[in-house]
Amino acid sequence: MERTFVLPINLAVIRIRIVTVPAVSFALKRALFSAYAGLVFSYVTLTDECDRVDNTLSTIACVLRNRKIPWCCNPQEMNTDKMRSTMLLWGALAGVLWVGRCFSPYSANAQAPAPTTPEMAAHIEAGNNQFQQKCAFCHGRDAAGGETGPDLTRSKLVHEDVNGNKISDVVRNGRPGRMPPFDLSNQDMSDVVAFIHAQQAKAAKEGQRKGVDISDLQTGNAAAGKRYFDGPGTCAKCHSATGDLAHIATKYEGLKLEERMLYPSDAKSTAIVTLPSGKVLQGKVEYHDEFTLGIKLADGTYRSWPVTRIKLKIDAPQEAHAELFSKYRDDDIHNLMAYLQTLR
Amino acid sequence: MNRRKYAGTFAGSILALVLGAGGFAVGQGPDSATLLKPGPDSWPLYHGDYTGQRHSKLTQINPQNVHSLSLAWAFQTGSQAGLKSSPLLIDGVLYFTVPDNVWAVDARSGHQLWRYTYPQNKGLHIGQRGVGAYKGWIYFLSPDGHLVSLDAKTGSVRWNVEVADVSKGYWTTMSPFVVGNHVIIGVSGDFDNLHGYLKSFDPETGQQQWQWNSTPKELTGGMTWMTGTYDPDLNLIYWGTGNPTPVLTGATRPGDNANTCSIVALHPEDGTMAWAFQVSPHDTHDWDAAEVPVLVDGTFKGRPEKMLMQASRNGYFVVLDRTNGKSLLTTPYSAVNWSLGLDKQGRPIPNPEKEPARDGRLIAPDEAGAANYRSPSYDPKTGLFIASARDAYSIYFSKPADGTYGWSGADYGVWSKGAIKAIDYQTGKIRWTHEIGTSASAGVLTTESGVTFTGDSHGNALALETADGKTLWHSNTGASIATSPVSYELDGRQYVLIGSGGVMFAWALPDQVAAK
Numbered sequence: 027m028e029r030t031f032v033l034p035i036n037l038a039v040i041r042i043r044i045v046t047v048p049a050v051s052f053a054l055k056r057a058l059f060s061a062y063a064g065l066v067f068s069y070v071t072l073t074d075e076c077d078r079v080d081n082t083l084s085t086i087a088c089v090l091r092n093r094k095i096p097w098c099c100n101p102q103e104m105n106t107d108k109m110r111s112t113m114l115l116w117g118a119l120a121g122v123l124w125v126g127r128c129f130s131p132y133s134a135n136a137q138a139p140a141p142t143t144p145e146m147a148a149h150i151e152a153g154n155n156q157f158q159q160k161c162a163f164c165h166g167r168d169a170a171g172g173e174t175g176p177d178l179t180r181s182k183l184v185h186e187d188v189n190g191n192k193i194s195d196v197v198r199n200g201r202p203g204r205m206p207p208f209d210l211s212n213q214d215m216s217d218v219v220a221f222i223h224a225q226q227a228k229a230a231k232e233g234q235r236k237g238v239d240i241s242d243l244q245t246g247n248a249a250a251g252k253r254y255f256d257g258p259g260t261c262a263k264c265h266s267a268t269g270d271l272a273h274i275a276t277k278y279e280g281l282k283l284e285e286r287m288l289y290p291s292d293a294k295s296t297a298i299v300t301l302p303s304g305k306v307l308q309g310k311v312e313y314h315d316e317f318t319l320g321i322k323l324a325d326g327t328y329r330s331w332p333v334t335r336i337k338l339k340i341d342a343p344q345e346a347h348a349e350l351f352s353k354y355r356d357d358d359i360h361n362l363m364a365y366l367q368t369l370r
Numbered sequence: 371m372n373r374r375k376y377a378g379t380f381a382g383s384i385l386a387l388v389l390g391a392g393g394f395a396v397g398q399g400p401d402s403a404t405l406l407k408p409g410p411d412s413w414p415l416y417h418g419d420y421t422g423q424r425h426s427k428l429t430q431i432n433p434q435n436v437h438s439l440s441l442a443w444a445f446q447t448g449s450q451a452g453l454k455s456s457p458l459l460i461d462g463v464l465y466f467t468v469p470d471n472v473w474a475v476d477a478r479s480g481h482q483l484w485r486y487t488y489p490q491n492k493g494l495h496i497g498q499r500g501v502g503a504y505k506g507w508i509y510f511l512s513p514d515g516h517l518v519s520l521d522a523k524t525g526s527v528r529w530n531v532e533v534a535d536v537s538k539g540y541w542t543t544m545s546p547f548v549v550g551n552h553v554i555i556g557v558s559g560d561f562d563n564l565h566g567y568l569k570s571f572d573p574e575t576g577q578q579q580w581q582w583n584s585t586p587k588e589l590t591g592g593m594t595w596m597t598g599t600y601d602p603d604l605n606l607i608y609w610g611t612g613n614p615t616p617v618l619t620g621a622t623r624p625g626d627n628a629n630t631c632s633i634v635a636l637h638p639e640d641g642t643m644a645w646a647f648q649v650s651p652h653d654t655h656d657w658d659a660a661e662v663p664v665l666v667d668g669t670f671k672g673r674p675e676k677m678l679m680q681a682s683r684n685g686y687f688v689v690l691d692r693t694n695g696k697s698l699l700t701t702p703y704s705a706v707n708w709s710l711g712l713d714k715q716g717r718p719i720p721n722p723e724k725e726p727a728r729d730g731r732l733i734a735p736d737e738a739g740a741a742n743y744r745s746p747s748y749d750p751k752t753g754l755f756i757a758s759a760r761d762a763y764s765i766y767f768s769k770p771a772d773g774t775y776g777w778s779g780a781d782y783g784v785w786s787k788g789a790i791k792a793i794d795y796q797t798g799k800i801r802w803t804h805e806i807g808t809s810a811s812a813g814v815l816t817t818e819s820g821v822t823f824t825g826d827s828h829g830n831a832l833a834l835e836t837a838d839g840k841t842l843w844h845s846n847t848g849a850s851i852a853t854s855p856v857s858y859e860l861d862g863r864q865y866v867l868i869g870s871g872g873v874m875f876a877w878a879l880p881d882q883v884a885a886k
Contacts, residue, residue: 155492159469159513163496167539167561171780174738203808209450237780238730238767245729281782284730284765289785315807315828317844348785351763352705356723356731 146220153221156214164205169225170237175205177237178222179229190219240280243363251365254358259350261362264343267369275367284363288351293344297321299329300337311340399460399506399522402550406602410859413459416500416545418856422599422664423748425816426857430864432819435883436833436843442865442878443480447473453869454852455500456545456745456813460522462860464867465503466874469495469513469543474525478860480876484525488512494541494558497852499597499743502546502553504573509553511542517555519576529576533557533569540564545597549607549638552579556594556609560656561776563615566592566630570641580641584611584629591615592630596660596743601676604693606635606644608665608678612658618726618768618779619654626651631659633680633688635695645695648717650684654725655708655766655781656737657684664748664755670698670796679795681746681757683739684708686718687798701798703791704740705761708733726768726779736764736783738809745813745854747822749836754792754801756822756836758810762786788827790814792839802839806832812868813854823866825851831868831875847875 158167164175171177178184187193194215200207210218255261265271278286285291295311297319309321312328319338320330400414408414410428417424431439447453449468457466463483464475470491474483493513502509507528508520515534520527533555534540539562547554552570559566566584571577584592591614598609614623614630629643631650636643649659664679670689678692685706689699697716709718724731738760746757763786768779788810792801812825821842822834829850833843849871857866863884866877878884 158492159495162494162561166777168776170777172561172777174783176782177780206452242728242767242769243730285782285784288732288763288765291785313828315826315830316805316841317830317846348763348787351732351734351785352707354732356727356729359732360729 149217149220150224151221152214153217153219153224156210156218157221160208160210161218168229169222170229179226180237181226184222184226187219187223190215193219193222238281243280243284243360246357246360246362246364248361248364248368250357251361251363254361255365258353259358259362260346264346271366271369274369276370279367283366284359287362287366288359289347290344295340295342295344298339298341299331301331302335311342314340399503400548401505405504405548411459411462413457413856413858414503415458416456416502416547416597417599417662417745420549420600420602421666421748422662422745423666423750423816424662424745424814424854424856425747425749425818427818428857428859428864429817429819430859430862430884431817431821431833431857431866431879433821433835433842435879435886436821438879438883439833439843439845439866439877440880441845442863442876444876445473445475445480445482445874447471447872447874449872451495451497452850452852452871453874454497454543454743455869456854457856457867457869457874458501458503458545459856459858460503463522464874465501465508465522466869467498467500467510468872469493469498471498472501472508472510472520472525474522475874477858477865477876480874486510486520486525486527488516488518491536493536496541496558497543497743499543500545502548504548504553507573509546509548509573511544511546511555513541513543515540515542515557517542517546517553517571517576519573531571531576531578533571534559538562538564542595544595547597547600547607548573549600552638554598554607554638556596556598558593558595558612560591560593560612560615560617563590563775564593565590566594566611568594568609568636568641570638582636582641582643584632584634585614585627589614589623589627589630591617591627592632593658593660595658596662599663599665599678600638601665601692604676605638606692607638608663608692609634609636610658610660610663610680612660613650613653613656616774616776616778617654617656618766618777618781619772619774620652620725621770622774623652627653631657631684633659633663633678633690633695635692647688647690647695647697647715649680649682649686649688650720651713651717652720653684654720654768655684655733657682657735657739659683660743661741662745664746665692666748666750666795668750668753668795677795679748679755681741681755681759681793683735683741684718685735685740687755687757687793687795688716689795689798699795699798703757703793703798703800704759705734705763706740726766726781728767728769730765730767732763732784733766733781734763735760736762736786737766737781738762738783738786744811744852745815747814747816748795749816749820749822751818751820752792752801752836753795754816754836755795756790756792756814756816756824758788758806758812758814758824759791760786760788760810762809790822790824790832790834790839792836804832804834804839804841812851815855815857815866817857823855823857823868825868825870829870831870831877845875845877847871847873849873 166172169178183192197208297311299307309323312322313320451468455467457464464477470488472486491514495513506522508522510518514536517533518530534557540557540559553573554570568582570579593612598607600607611632614627631653632646632648634646650657659682666677676692678690681687685702685704687703700716708724710721744758764783766781772778788806790804794801807827809827815823820836822836829847830844847870851870853869855868
């Protein structure tokens, strides 16, 4: 759902800027601009997962011209009135967010202030306390990454978070299969959020982040990567540089691109199920263990059966990635990265 | 229930009443002699006994009737933190934990007798693996490094001593190990360059008896966060130690980094070391060799041997002569791509090309390892060492800007797969594999009747046929299982306990099936 509303926010941003910017102070203008940039950026980030949209500007141009929105991954159309009211609503919300952003002590940009007041220091320290108990094992004591959990000081989500509006969702809901949910009180959550932002600000200031920069991943040879892609890597069996991987380097970069290249963890298998009645159903596998299969049909319906009651055929082409793990030399991976990064 | 059993129970009850009235035996907890030979109605040590085999002699539940297994009771801790502890059973009372909490629960009914809550503290709350017990007292480690002795009957605190400094970055999770007149504890702490150690305390007073440091002054690491095992004849305790620090770079610590990622044998009286075997020399991947060092007496290639076996986090299965620490067998049991083979002592040789680097190295296993704290089990009848294992790949990064303190790099899991693997200890060959999903989290219990209890990565509690790994029974628990099963018999009824999420499940056969 989140994705659906991103585009109107951006459009509203443009309108409100035109109307209101002359009336505000220079400082507020700067804040507005950075917020705008942030929103456009978040739009690009979110639509990264969508094959339908190539880039923000051409999409916006297209929308303004046609007064239609090619809804991301769900190409429905909206009538103009509905669109206008949606834009106004989200525009107003976006405005509120900017103001909140300007006055927030944990401004989401990297210049978040150090704890200047004793209250703020106590707030962050309380967050530190919570963080050490519940988060530190996976995310590290300094939030810069630990066992299994990512470095939060470089996290895009943390960067975009305002007063916990994004962090608290992740903390409360967890990430299926990767992170358990934590039921924190509002106060504890607010403390933890303060601590994470303070750590991000500190890491940015010290410039000593652990983790992986795009520049770290540039040791490969693109020509060798292409040879591997077409040859021993067998990548070309399923993928094409001009087909599914065209412009891949504009959608993903750095570690994210490398991780997806090694194994696309969000890829879902397809199941073809024959029921006892003889009826055949096809869907994306949502759940599959030794005893039960759950699939989502094209219309969004979830169905599940004991595996003993059905005939089942599963297509999981992504597993070809796993077969390569034991064959890779590290150079192969670096070369492949170099090659994929040419696909712009 | 047949008449003889009935009579036995009646006589037992009378005896218990008499002794209880006299203030003896009931609620007195295990003494040294009981810990050496636990009965079928008890589980007085983390692993059930000193061998670490997690093998139950009970046979009421067997491959033919296990499909009838049904819920005896379930105990809701109400805790957000999932259970990772292995319960102790003493005098009909179960003791289990999550961080900051100990429960005493009636093992027949699942009713709570008492709950102890440790005060709010700053320690890392990653897990709590259970308590230790001795003569009517319970020993519990807090997240902030305190050893607390509780009255087993009431849960009231007898004493509380600090065993590790939380302000330096230590925390504690393990089940204290009682051997003779010693309560032995280990510590955790990977995010700072700290010295690992074991400490022994007087069970009555909490006075420290000795301390053994895993590393010399100039080296840090070697945490001791899992409960060890004990051979009373050799009078040696066996313990696994963790990785050296900084974790992902070896720049400041050339050489093997002795006694880290190792299995060590110590004298319980004074903590002096008899021998050490390093499973991962010069580790740069966080592969603690803390997994259970399982003690087995049996034949190895025709010769009787006193062995020690470990399915280690680094992907290697090792068999040692536990009298001297010499290698009998070292062989991978999961995907491994980081070694150049074995050295003369039978230790894997780390490939320098597979140390974490700026542009990344693809490594198997990943940081969570082929094995971890979940317990394996040894089944004497089949000679199978059964482990809940992972095949896993990840990319490891480290560069000078990451510094040389604590983690000093980053690693990202790419892919993993879990399986219960039955290893023939004489050859290391995998006799059977039972896939359990994308990872592995539950430990393993084997029983004398040929049933293997464990769990898959979807929260299914499983009973497998020990001989071939075929599924005999399952029940979905609705949450991730991060505990190792235990089993006991009370009033002629065999129970199997598996903690899942915040719930302890007790399964047993219906009376009419059990009576057959």
